Each structure stands twice: as C-alpha cells, then as structure tokens.
Amino acid sequence: MNIFGFSVPAGYEFIINLVILLIKIGIVVGITMLHVLYATYFERKVIGHMQIRLGPMRTGFHGFLQPVADGLKLFFKEDIIPAQADRTVFKIAPVIFVFAALSSLAVVPFFDGFVIANVNIALLYVLAMSSLGAYGVIMAGWASNSKYSFLGGLRSSAQVISYEVALGLSLVGVMLMAGSLNLSEIVSAQQQHWYGMFLFPQCIGYFVFMVSAFAETNRTPFDLPEAESELVAGYFVEYSGMRFALYYAGEYIGMIVMSSIAVLCYWGGWTLPPFLLKALPFLAVVPGIVWFLLKVYFHIFLYYWVRATVPRYRYDQLMGLGWKVMIPLALANIVVTSVVRYIVP
Amino acid sequence: MLPKIFFGYFAVVMVVLSLLIVTRKNPVHSVLWMLALFFHIAGLYLFLNAEFLAAVQVILYAGAILVLFLFVVMMLNLKEEVMGERFGKEWPVGISIGAFILVLFFFTINKFSQGPTGQYTIERIKAETHTKAIGSVLYTEFLLPFEIASLILLIAIVGAIVLAKKTK
Amino acid sequence: MNSADFIALLPLIVPALASVVLLLLITFSRSHAVSVLFTLGSLLLSFLLLFVAGGGTPRRVTPLFIMDAYSLFFIGLLFIAGIVVAVMSSRYLGERSMERGEYYVLLLLATLGASVLAAGSHFASFFAGLEILSVSLYTLIAYRRNDDRGNEAGLKYLILAAASSSFLLFGMALVYAQTGSMDFFQLAEGGRVPDLTVVLSAGLLLITVGVGFKLAVVPFHLWTPDVYEGAPAPVAAFIATSSKGAIFALLMRYFSLMDLQRFPAVWYGIAGIAVASMLIGNLLALRQNNLKRILAYSSIAHMGYLLVAVLAGGTVAKTAVGYYLAAYFATMLGAFGVIAFLSGEEGDAENLEAYRGMAWSRPWTAGVFVAMLLSLAGIPLTAGFIGKFYVVAAGAGAALWIPLIVLVAGSTIGLYYYLRIVAVLYGRVPEGEGGAVTGFPGRVLGMTGGILLTVLTFALLWLGVYPAPLIRILQATVARLVP
Numbered sequence: 004m005n006i007f008g009f010s011v012p013a014g015y016e017f018i019i020n021l022v023i024l025l026i027k028i029g030i031v032v033g034i035t036m037l038h039v040l041y042a043t044y045f046e047r048k049v050i051g052h053m054q055i056r057l058g059p060m061r062t063g064f065h066g067f068l069q070p071v072a073d074g075l076k077l078f079f080k081e082d083i084i085p086a087q088a089d090r091t092v093f094k095i096a097p098v099i100f101v102f103a104a105l106s107s108l109a110v111v112p113f114f115d116g117f118v119i120a121n122v123n124i125a126l127l128y129v130l131a132m133s134s135l136g137a138y139g140v141i142m143a144g145w146a147s148n149s150k151y152s153f154l155g156g157l158r159s160s161a162q163v164i165s166y167e168v169a170l171g172l173s174l175v176g177v178m179l180m181a182g183s184l185n186l187s188e189i190v191s192a193q194q195q196h197w198y199g200m201f202l203f204p205q206c207i208g209y210f211v212f213m214v215s216a217f218a219e220t221n222r223t224p225f226d227l228p229e230a231e232s233e234l235v236a237g238y239f240v241e242y243s244g245m246r247f248a249l250y251y252a253g254e255y256i257g258m259i260v261m262s263s264i265a266v267l268c269y270w271g272g273w274t275l276p277p278f279l280l281k282a283l284p285f286l287a288v289v290p291g292i293v294w295f296l297l298k299v300y301f302h303i304f305l306y307y308w309v310r311a312t313v314p315r316y317r318y319d320q321l322m323g324l325g326w327k328v329m330i331p332l333a334l335a336n337i338v339v340t341s342v343v344r345y346i347v348p
Numbered sequence: 349m350l351p352k353i354f355f356g357y358f359a360v361v362m363v364v365l366s367l368l369i370v371t372r373k374n375p376v377h378s379v380l381w382m383l384a385l386f387f388h389i390a391g392l393y394l395f396l397n398a399e400f401l402a403a404v405q406v407i408l409y410a411g412a413i414l415v416l417f418l419f420v421v422m423m424l425n426l427k428e429e430v431m432g433e434r435f436g437k438e439w440p441v442g443i444s445i446g447a448f449i450l451v452l453f454f455f456t457i458n459k460f461s462q463g464p465t466g467q468y469t470i471e472r473i474k475a476e477t478h479t480k481a482i483g484s485v486l487y488t489e490f491l492l493p494f495e496i497a498s499l500i501l502l503i504a505i506v507g508a509i510v511l512a513k514k515t516k
Numbered sequence: 517m518n519s520a521d522f523i524a525l526l527p528l529i530v531p532a533l534a535s536v537v538l539l540l541l542i543t544f545s546r547s548h549a550v551s552v553l554f555t556l557g558s559l560l561l562s563f564l565l566l567f568v569a570g571g572g573t574p575r576r577v578t579p580l581f582i583m584d585a586y587s588l589f590f591i592g593l594l595f596i597a598g599i600v601v602a603v604m605s606s607r608y609l610g611e612r613s614m615e616r617g618e619y620y621v622l623l624l625l626a627t628l629g630a631s632v633l634a635a636g637s638h639f640a641s642f643f644a645g646l647e648i649l650s651v652s653l654y655t656l657i658a659y660r661r662n663d664d665r666g667n668e669a670g671l672k673y674l675i676l677a678a679a680s681s682s683f684l685l686f687g688m689a690l691v692y693a694q695t696g697s698m699d700f701f702q703l704a705e706g707g708r709v710p711d712l713t714v715v716l717s718a719g720l721l722l723i724t725v726g727v728g729f730k731l732a733v734v735p736f737h738l739w740t741p742d743v744y745e746g747a748p749a750p751v752a753a754f755i756a757t758s759s760k761g762a763i764f765a766l767l768m769r770y771f772s773l774m775d776l777q778r779f780p781a782v783w784y785g786i787a788g789i790a791v792a793s794m795l796i797g798n799l800l801a802l803r804q805n806n807l808k809r810i811l812a813y814s815s816i817a818h819m820g821y822l823l824v825a826v827l828a829g830g831t832v833a834k835t836a837v838g839y840y841l842a843a844y845f846a847t848m849l850g851a852f853g854v855i856a857f858l859s860g861e862e863g864d865a866e867n868l869e870a871y872r873g874m875a876w877s878r879p880w881t882a883g884v885f886v887a888m889l890l891s892l893a894g895i896p897l898t899a900g901f902i903g904k905f906y907v908v909a910a911g912a913g914a915a916l917w918i919p920l921i922v923l924v925a926g927s928t929i930g931l932y933y934y935l936r937i938v939a940v941l942y943g944r945v946p947e948g949e950g951g952a953v954t955g956f957p958g959r960v961l962g963m964t965g966g967i968l969l970t971v972l973t974f975a976l977l978w979l980g981v982y983p984a985p986l987i988r989i990l991q992a993t994v995a996r997l998v999p
Contacts, residue, residue: 089374092377123477123479124403127407134406134407134410135411141415141418153422156422161419163415164415167407449686452721456690460693461694461712463693492581496632496645497644499625502535503625503648503655506618507655510622511661
C-alpha cells in the first residue's frame with residue numbers, strides 16, 4: 004500500500020485505514036456541528052424576516068456570533084437533575100438521542116466516493132437509527148418524572164411509530180426504482196434517466212417522505228411532543244445546560260440527516276440532471292459537494308418556511324393524517340411504481 | 349481468532365443482558381436492557397453476514413415492538429412494582445423448566461455434526477447482497493408461507509380491534 | 517406454481533379469500549344473517565372443492581403442502597367441524613349484543629389455520645398454520661369481553677400458547693441446524709443417519725412439548741379447564757375438536773415419516789405423557805360440577821387415548837386415529853352443541869345442577885346429550901366405542917401393555933363421571949320447587965339446534981353401528997400416506 008508517497012509495511016494497512024476513517028468521521032462530525040450552530044441562526048433569521056422582524060442583530064455583524072454565544076452560555080449553565088428523576092436513564096437519554104442522529108451520518112455520501120461507511124443497507128440503517136432516536140425522547144420523558152415530560156414522551160413515541168411506517172413505505176418507491184438500498188447506488192441510478200431525479204416519477208413518494216420527515220424530527224406542524232403552549236417544552240422540560248444543548252443539537256442533526264436523505268433519494272444527490280448539463284455544460288465545473296449542500300440548504304429552508312406558515316396540528320388530526328392519508332398514499336405509490344416498473348423495466 | 353473473540357463477546361454479553369432483563373425490579377429498566385440485547389442480536393446477525401436481518405431486527409424489534417412495550421410498562425404503577433417481590437412464588441417451576449432445557453442442550457451440543465451446506469454460501473451472499481438473496485428466496489420458494497404470515501397479521505389486527513373496541 | 521397446483525390448493529385458498537371478503541362485507545352491512553350465510557356458504561364451497569382437488573392427488577404443492585387423500589380427509593373433517601361451529605355460533609351470538617361479523621372472520625381463519633396444519637409437510641407451514649390457529653383463538657376465547665372468566669381464559673391461552681410456540685421453534689431450530697432441511701420428506705430421508713439421533717431426539721422432544729401444550733396433554737394441560745370454562749361454548753367446541761384434530765393429523769404424518777420408534781427418548785416421553793393424560797384427565801374430572809370443565813378433562817383423557825395409537829404406529833394405528841378423531845369430533849361437537857344451544861344471555865348453561873331432571877321435561881334434548889356422553893365413555897353402539905376398540909386393537913398389535921392397562925382403567929374411571937351426568941339428567945327435582953313437571957328452567961333448543969343435534973346423533977349412531985364405509989375410506993387414505 005502506498006500513501007502520500009510513503010510505502011506502508013504490510014500488516015499496518017489496518018491501522019492506516021483506521022486513521023483515515025477517524026479523520027473522515029472527524030471532518031463529517033465537525034462540519035455537521037458547525038452546520039447545526041448556524042442552522043439555528045438561519046432559522047431565527049428566516050422566521051424573523053417572514054414575520055417582518057429582524058431576528059438576532061446584537062452579537063456580531065447582523066447577529067452572526069449569536070449561535071456561538073448561545074453555545075457558550077449553555078455550556079456554562081448549571082446542570083440540574085430533578086430529585087425524583089431516574090438518574091441513570093435521565094443521563095443516558097440525551098446521549099442516545101444525539102448518538103442516533105449522528106450515526107445516521109455515517110452512511111450519507113456527501114459527494115462522489117466520500118462516505119464513511121459504504122454499506123448495502125444504508126436506507127434501512129437510517130430508518131433503524133431514526134427509530135432508535137425515539138428512545139432518547141421516550142426515556143427522557145419517563146425519567147424526568149414530570150407529567151409534561153411524560154406526556155411529551157408518550158406523544159412522541161406514538162407519533163414516531165406511526166410516521167415511521169409512512170417514511171419507510173415512501174422510500175420503497177425509491178428502492179424499487181433504483182434496485183438498491185445503497186445511497187451511492189441510488190444516486191447513480193438516478194443518473195440513468197434523462198430527468199436525473201426521482202423527484203419527478205416519485206413525486207407522491209417525495210411528498211409522503213417530506214411530511215413524515217417533519218413528523219419524525221418533531222418539527223412544526225407536528226411538534227406536539229414539545230408543544231410550548233401545552234407542554235412547556237415537552238419531553239425535555241427538565242433538562243438544562245449541556246444536556247439541553249444535546250437535545251437541541253440532536254433535533255437539528257436529525258433535520259440535516261432527513262434533508263440529506265431526501266436530496267440523495269429524490270434530488271439526485273450531488274449530481275445534476277443530464278438534460279440540464281446538456282443545456283448548460285459549464286455547470287459541470289462546479290464540484291458535486293456544492294450542489295449537494297445547496298439542495299440540503301433548500302430543504303432546511305423548507306423546514307423553516309413550513310414552520311412560519313402552518314399552525315400546529317391537533318393530536319388526533321396528526322394520527323388521522325398519518326394512518327388514513329400518508330400510509331394509504333405511500334402504499335398506492337408502491338403499487339403504481341411496481342406496476343410501471345414491471346411494464347417499463 | 350478475531351471472529352472467536354467477537355462471538356465470545358456477543359455470547360457472554362447477551363447472556364448477561366438476558367439475566368439483567370429478568371432480574372430487574374423496575375420494568376422500564378428491563379425494557380431498556382432488552383433494547384441493548386436487541387442491538388447485540390443485530391450485531392450477531394451482522395457478524396454472520398446477514399445485514400438485512402440486522403437492520404430489520406433494529407427497525408422492527410427495537411424501533412417498533414419494544415417502543416410499544418415501553419409504552420405499556422410506563423403506564424404501570426411503578427411504585428408498587430418496585431416495592432413488591434421481583435418473582436412470584438412459582439419461580440422454582442420456571443427455574444426447573446430452564447434447567448431442563450439447559451441440560452437438554454448440554455447433552456446435545458457436543459453431538460452436533462457439521463450439517464450439509466445449503467446453496468447460499470457466504471461468497472454468494474456477498475456477491476448478491478443479503479437483501480437480494482432474502483428477497484428472492486422469500487418471494488419464490490417461500491411465497492406461500494409469506495402470504496400465510498400476512499394472514500396472521502390480519503388476524504392480529506382484527507382481534508385487537510374487536511377486543512379494544514368500546515361497547516356501545 | 518402452475519394451474520394444477522392452484523386447483524389442488526383451492527380448498528385452502530377459498531376460506532382465506534372468503535375471510536377477507538367477509539371483512540369487507542361487514543364494513544357495509546352488519547347484518548348477522550348475511551355473515552352467517554356467507555361463512556356457511558364459503559365453508560360448504562371449500563368442502564365441495566375438496567372433491568375437485570382430489571382429482572390431482574397425491575400432489576406436493578411447493579415443499580409446504582401435500583394434498584393427498586389423508587390430508588383431504590382431515591381437511592374435510594375440519595370444514596365440517598367449522599360448519600357445525602358456525603351454526604352453533606349463529607344462535608349463540610344472535611342473542612348477544614357483541615361484534616358479530618368479526619367472529620366469523622376469525623372462525624374462518626382459524627379453520628383455515630387448522631387445514632394448513634392438516635396439509636402441512638414442512639416446518640414453515642406447520643408453524644404458520646399453528647400461529648393462524650392460535651392467534652385467532654386468542655380473540656375468540658376472549659370474545660365475551662364483559663365476562664371476567666372470558667378475559668382470564670383469553671390471557672391464559674395467549675401466554676401459554678406463546679410459551680409453547682417458543683418450545684416448538686427451539687425444537688424446529690435444532691432439527692434444522694442439524695439436517696439443514698425443514699421439509700418433512702427430506703427430513704425423513706436425511707434423518708436416518710444414526711449419528712444424528714441425539715440431536716434429533718432433543719429437537720423432537722421440544723417439538724413434543726410445544727405440541728403438547730396445544731393438545732392439552734398432562735403435564736401441559738393446566739390451561740384447559742379454565743379456557744374451556746371462559747370461552748364461549750361454540751369456541752370451546754372448536755378448541756376441543758378442530759384445533760386438536762389438526763395437530764394430530766400433522767403429528768401422525770410427521771411421526772410416521774420420521775419413524776418414531778427410532779427415537780427411544782421421544783417414544784418414552786410420549787408414552788409417559790399418554791399414561792399421565794389418561795389417568796390424571798379422568799381422575800380430575802371426577803370432582804367437577806361444571807359441565808365445560810368436565811368436558812375439558814374428558815378431552816385431556818381422550819388425547820391420551822389417541823397418543824396410544826401414535827405410539828403403536830403402523831397402518832392400523834393410523835386408521836384408528838382417523839376413525840377416533842371422526843367419532844370424537846361428532847361427539848364433542850354434539851356435547852358442546854347441547855350446552856351452546858341451551859345457553860342464555862346471562863351465561864353459559866354449564867352448571868351441572870341446573871340440568872337436574874331435564875330428561876323428564878325435555879326427553880329429546882336429554883336423549884341427545886346422553887348419546888354424546890355414552891359415546892365419550894365408549895359404550896357399545898356408539899362411535900366412541902368403535903374408535904376406542906380400534907385404538908386398543910392397534911395398541912395390542914404393538915404389544916403396548918402398560919398403556920393399554922391404563923387406557924382400560926381410565927375408561928372405567930371415566931364411566932363414573934359420564935354416568936353421573938346421566939344420573940343428574942334423569943334425577944328427581946327436589947320437592948317444593950314445583951316438582952319434576954316444571955323441570956328444566958333453561959331454554960328450548962330451537963329449530964337449528966334441533967336439526968343440528970339430531971344430525972350429529974344420527975352420525976354418531978351410524979358410525980357406531982355401521983362403521984365399515986368410513987373405515988374403508990380411511991384404509992384407502994392411509995395406504996397412500998407414506999409414499
């Protein structure tokens with residue numbers, strides 16, 4: 004093996020590979036955390052302007068240092084654990100939440116060939132990790148020993164289970180089109196078509212996926228687990244300081260992961276549609292990561308846009324929407340997709 | 349050597365976790381240990397090149413079924429549960445049944461001989477990917493039991509609705 | 517799968533489709549009569565399709581099912597039992613304000629599960645059929661939701677059936693791990709290597725434990741009386757007949773293919789179970805005053821008798837099992853039929869004392885009941901006698917003297933409690949309560965009940981007096997059982 008001109012003695016490739024892997028993980032986590040910081044800033048700014056306010060303006064130029072200040076503040080806050088809480092579970096819950104969100108990133112290819120773990124079941128892995136995230140919520144709700152937290156936890160687990168079905172089913176359309184669960188292969192499968200994005204044939208699937216993704220990440224209009232007006236802050240009322248920051252970060256990482264999956268499965272990932280490249284060949288110069296990030300930013304903007312536009316659902320409406328609209332839609336999408344795929348291979 | 353260490357780790361930890369599940373007084377803790385157990389089972393599947401099973405194990409068992417367990421267990425009156433005895437008076441019966449199975453396995457395990465190899469070797473699964481291999485077997489050779497299994501789910505749904513429906 | 521396979525499977529496909537159609541039907545119309553007629557129609561159609569399917573037998577449809585004369589015979593028996601139970605339920609449910617449509621969906625599916633077992637020749641169909649059967653029974657048993665005993669029964673059955681399934685799966689896993697096959701026919705060939713005996717014995721032993729729970733044989737019988745008592749009478753009839761008969765059909769096939777005699781540990785285990793069931797089932801029935809519980813213990817004992825035939829093995833034993841099961845089906849359905857048709861809305865007619873002196877006011881109903889009880893006891897001229905005679909003949913052929921002695925002893929004990937019920941039926945109502953003329957306070961059988969029970973009684977007597985046709989059919993089916 005040869006690396007940067009140095010030959011590596013046999014038997015040590017293992018260590019070199021490990022080091023490369025660790026560096027990759029460091030880069031991905033670092034960049035993601037930076038994105039999380041500025042996603043909060045971006046959110047406040049976007050919603051502020053949509054509501055004809057300015058948003059944060061004081062810290063730095065146009066409040067640019069606001070997220071750093073917030074982070075520092077949370078870091079130095081006192082860590083409070085309620086007296087009646089189940090201490091161990093209380094402490095583990097936020098770790099599980101963030102762990103689940105961060106480890107989803109392992110299978111996300113950011114541009115051609117850059118992925119921490121190129122596994123064949125990437126999509127299933129993402130679904131598995133998002134269901135693990137529910138434990139962070141439900142454990143926090145139970146361990147806090149507070150009724151607001153408990154209600155938030157219960158709501159969240161019911162919501163996540165219900166919408167996970169729709170989320171998984173909506174992705175089946177993509178799996179059928181691509182014939183693979185590997186995210187890189189899904190992206191290259193999209194390149195086989197002139198339109199270059201599954202967004203067009205899978206528009207119903209995309210719609211169901213996005214709605215379910217909003218519910219999975221507990222964002223408005225499905226943020227019942229943390230509905231401020233009824234449950235104060237839902238499952239993490241009792242959390243403070245760093246642990247609170249973990250939940251906060253986990254939620255944004257979840258948004259980024261869901262946006263990335265949407266981009267990879269429906270928007271062609273880091274690639275551009277072939278017909279567009281044919282019309283405007285100079286676009287090929289721009290590296291893939293730029294397109295990927297732009298598409299992700301658009302989806303994150305979509306989250307904020309919806310939050311500023313749509314009011315919160317009632318709980319029974321949320322369940323009705325999930326079971327009576329989203330799941331049947333996703334099932335119909337699977338049927339239509341497989342029939343079409345059978346006729347037009 | 350490395351596979352043996354891996355397997356040893358999973359085997360030992362799974363036994364320990366199972367013991368923790370049945371001995372905890374707090375049922376919520378039991379469920380959480382079970383979550384850990386399910387992840388180890390998934391790990392063991394991965395170790396056997398059964399990646400699809402591993403993912404499904406986590407999605408279905410950890411992600412859906414166990415959450416429902418937790419749902420029910422959290423509704424219990426934990427103060428009474430924790431105060432009371434962990435085991436009922438019948439525990440010797442349980443122990444003896446367990447001992448019977450243990451003895452049975454103890455006597456059979458060293459009589460095992462290498463069975464015949466099937467058509468799905470590890471190389472073939474690696475080439476074909478596990479998901480595809482499972483899918484093709486499930487939808488050709490085992491199509492009928494697959495359909496029958498869907499009936500089991502239908503029965504469970506009908507039954508649950510009948511039992512849970514409020515009487516007018 | 518080609519069209520011939522589909523034709524062979526039609527008797528199984530029709531009830532499966534019918535259950536789904538019925539489910540859709542009840543979303544439009546909650547009419548009880550429609551549900552009953554639809555259920556009866558589809559079961560009858562499936563029964564008639566058996567003759568169509570019989571044209572292509574014997575045929576293996578995928579490794580999972582074998583449609584030969586033997587499985588068709590048992591499927592036919594199960595469909596008839598399904599029809600009888602549906603008729604019983606029509607009145608039972610008709611008078612109670614319950615969800616009615618779903619009951620028939622579950623009944624259809626339970627019958628389907630039992631038929632899958634009877635036709636199964638693979639661990640996958642074995643397990644899937646068993647699960648369909650038990651999962652539908654969980655709900656059916658607890659169908660009287662406002663009754664505490666019903667809920668208790670449902671819960672008990674759920675937990676024990678789940679536990680027994682785990683034993684069954686363990687056993688199947690052991691057998692599969694060693695032989696790499698789940699197909700009965702391949703197992704029969706591959707399992708003949710003597711080195712494998714220990715592992716296969718362990719697997720078979722665990723399978724026997726799992727199946728023992730479902731058959732309710734001692735020591736796995738603890739749930740039986742409570743479940744029979746808590747379940748609605750028609751469902752109890754179904755558990756006593758279809759659910760056990762189907763498993764027996766499968767066991768006979770499996771054990772005869774595996775050649776049970778080669779596994780002494782399993783053989784002795786089953787012998788112990790048989791002896792214990794015959795003794796304990798009969799002894800525990802002595803002290804009961806609840807008719808459903810008496811019938812529960814009686815069914816435990818009957819399963820013990822049947823196991824003697826399994827131990828014997830061979831052609832005679834298989835004929836014996838077939839005949840015994842047919843007779844047992846008719847008898848148990850009749851006995852539970854009487855209870856079901858006499859049950860009012862306030863509860864099932866299960867208290868023995870309530871029947872005192874019934875013979876004087878309702879001679880026909882009491883006569884039918886007595887005929888069923890005598891058949892259970894194995895008195896000559898009833899089907900039960902011929903069945904028991906056949907089992908004894910099979911046992912004697914294999915020189916199973918100890919089980920046979922226990923069988924005779926058990927039957928003698930059994931006589932006591934069956935005759936005790938007869939004595940109550942013909943007993944005198946204590947003076948001061950209006951005398952014997954007012955007699956039995958319960959309800960009348962009604963039209964459907966009268967016809968159904970008369971038919972069952974005639975079937976019973978016909979099988980008892982003139983068994984030759986059925987035996988000929990059975991001999992023809994058994995001759996082709998092992999290819």
